[in-house]
Amino acid sequence: MKSHSIITFVSHTNKPGGGELALRRYLEATELPVRLVTMEPGGVWEGLGRETVHAKGALGLRRALRGGGLVVANSMRAAFLVALLAPRRTRLVYWVRDGLTDSAMSPLALALTKHVTARRVSHYVANSRWTAGTVQDALGVSDERIDVVYSMCGVTQEMLDRPPRTEPPAPLRLLFLGRISPWKAPDVAIRALAPLRELGIEATLTVAGGSHFGEDEYAAKVAALAGAEPGVRLLGHVDDVQALLDSHDILVHCSIVPEPFGQVIVQGLAAGLPVVGTDHGAPRELLDAAPTCVLYREGDPVALANALGSSLAHFEGLRAWGLRRSAAFTDQRAAMRADSVLDSLRIKGL
Numbered sequence: 001m002k003s004h005s006i007i008t009f010v011s012h013t014n015k016p017g018g019g020e021l022a023l024r025r026y027l028e029a030t031e032l033p034v035r036l037v038t039m040e041p042g043g044v045w046e047g048l049g050r051e052t053v054h055a056k057g058a059l060g061l062r063r064a065l066r067g068g069g070l071v072v073a074n075s076m077r078a079a080f081l082v083a084l085l086a087p088r089r090t091r092l093v094y095w096v097r098d099g100l101t102d103s104a105m106s107p108l109a110l111a112l113t114k115h116v117t118a119r120r121v122s123h124y125v126a127n128s129r130w131t132a133g134t135v136q137d138a139l140g141v142s143d144e145r146i147d148v149v150y151s152m153c154g155v156t157q158e159m160l161d162r163p164p165r166t167e168p169p170a171p172l173r174l175l176f177l178g179r180i181s182p183w184k185a186p187d188v189a190i191r192a193l194a195p196l197r198e199l200g201i202e203a204t205l206t207v208a209g210g211s212h213f214g215e216d217e218y219a220a221k222v223a224a225l226a227g228a229e230p231g232v233r234l235l236g237h238v239d240d241v242q243a244l245l246d247s248h249d250i251l252v253h254c255s256i257v258p259e260p261f262g263q264v265i266v267q268g269l270a271a272g273l274p275v276v277g278t279d280h281g282a283p284r285e286l287l288d289a290a291p292t293c294v295l296y297r298e299g300d301p302v303a304l305a306n307a308l309g310s311s312l313a314h315f316e317g318l319r320a321w322g323l324r325r326s327a328a329f330t331d332q333r334a335a336m337r338a339d340s341v342l343d344s345l346r347i348k349g350l
Contacts, residue, residue: 006033007346008071010061010078014043015212017179018263019097022127022151023074024048029152029335032343037064039081061085070346072125076105080112083120091349093342095125096260097151099281100138103257114139123345125338127151127261128282147341152334153263154241155270160323160330162272168249168315171202171231174308175248175273177241177264178255180211180219185254190225190232191301192252192308199309203231205252208244210237245271250311253277256298262286266329269322274311276304286325291317 009027011020027034027050035051039061045052055061061081065071068089073079079094086092098104100113118139124146126132132148135141176189186207196203207226211219226232238244245251251268253259258281265286268275277283279295287294292314296303311318 005346006035006069007342008065008067008069009034009036009074010065010071010082011036011038011045011074012040012077012081013075014038014040014045016044017212018151018261019074019095019127020044022097022153022263023095025152025154025331026335026338029331030339032339032346037061058085065090070342070349072342076109076113076117079117079121083117086120090120091122091345092120093123093125093345094121095127095149096131096135097127099131099134099258099260101134101258104134104260110138123147125149125341128285130258130282130285131260149338149341150329150334151261151263152331152338153266153270153329155266155326155330157327157330157332159242159270160327168312171204172250172308172312173248174203174205175244175251175268176205176207176209176254177238177244177251177268178209178253179215180207180209180222181215182218183255183257184209185256185299187222187225188254188256188299188301188304189252190222190229192304193229193231195302195305196308199305201305201309201312203308204233205229205231206233206235206244206248208235208238241267242271245273248273249315250308251275252304252308253283254298254304255281255283257281259283266326270326270329272319272323274315274318274322276307276311289325291321294318 037053037055039055041054053064055064062085065086068087070091072093073082074095082092124135126148129148132146176186178184226234251273255278261282265275276294277287278298292310296307
């Protein structure tokens with residue numbers, strides 16, 4: 001096999017963020033010739049059954065990419081480094097997993113993406129239509145240079161074929177699942193419990209997730225809020241996500257910055273949970289067609305409580321709709337779509 005027929009994926013981190021988890025699932029599923037170049041070994045890449053190269057620093061990355069060919073950068077930082085260091089014969093694909101907006105990126109990062117990275121990128125892959133729209137708005141990318149490929153979320157058809165859930169018990173068991181990060185805003189879910197009680201709905205809340213990027217100060221704030229509110233549990237990172245979903249009734253999504261996709265939303269729908277999400281970014285794309293409004297104004301705990309009340313009143317209808325909706329995002333569908341896009345780009349360069 002010619003070396004330039006191999007698709008090289010580049011990741012700058014080994015932390016288990018959504019983009020890294022989605023990429024691992026894809027690398028394990030695809031039958032295309034692929035390899036991973038990572039600047040941080042281990043972590044989320046531990047035990048990956050694909051050729052994996054540890055690139056130590058800028059010089060290591062330059063050496064790992066010296067063969068050129070099709071290179072897919074899995075993050076803004078990875079795309080910037082590849083744009084700087086890869087040989088000219090490299091065809092760079094930027095898999096955009098964060099919106100190219102002022103709210104999601106620093107002014108410096110956005111400027112570097114516009115004036116450095118974009119000069120080297122031949123094609124873009126976006127994880128939602130919303131993300132694709134931000135790429136087009138920020139960079140002036142034409143339709144033929146961008147494809148939407150939804151992230152693999154760990155959802156299979158077998159999961160969707162399980163017996164239906166019953167009516168939720170009282171108290172209502174709410175779940176926040178995600179990073180303990182200011183922009184993910186689990187504090188909004190905690191602060192929604194009091195206005196929920198004013199609506200006559202008793203609920204508990206489980207907050208599951210770790211902080212990975214130096215957000216200890218915010219994590220301490222969340223812990224203090226949880227300690228002052230009865231019925232709140234902080235679990236930290238949880239490996240068995242499916243068991244966690246199965247033991248709760250409604251999933252709450254609280255991001256105050258537009259979410260570029262929202263893997264956890266799809267996971268919740270596939271588990272038979274109604275999902276209440278913020279009314280911007282890709283959650284609107286995923287949830288807008290629900291049989292009753294499950295979207296609320298970001299950062300507003302009263303609005304979240306009202307949306308939860310509506311969801312509880314339409315629990316069975318939302319559960320059934322969510323199972324149908326999540327069928328569009330199974331790993332098999334996502335992998336087939338990614339294979340189609342990337343194989344076409346690979347063949348064009350042979």
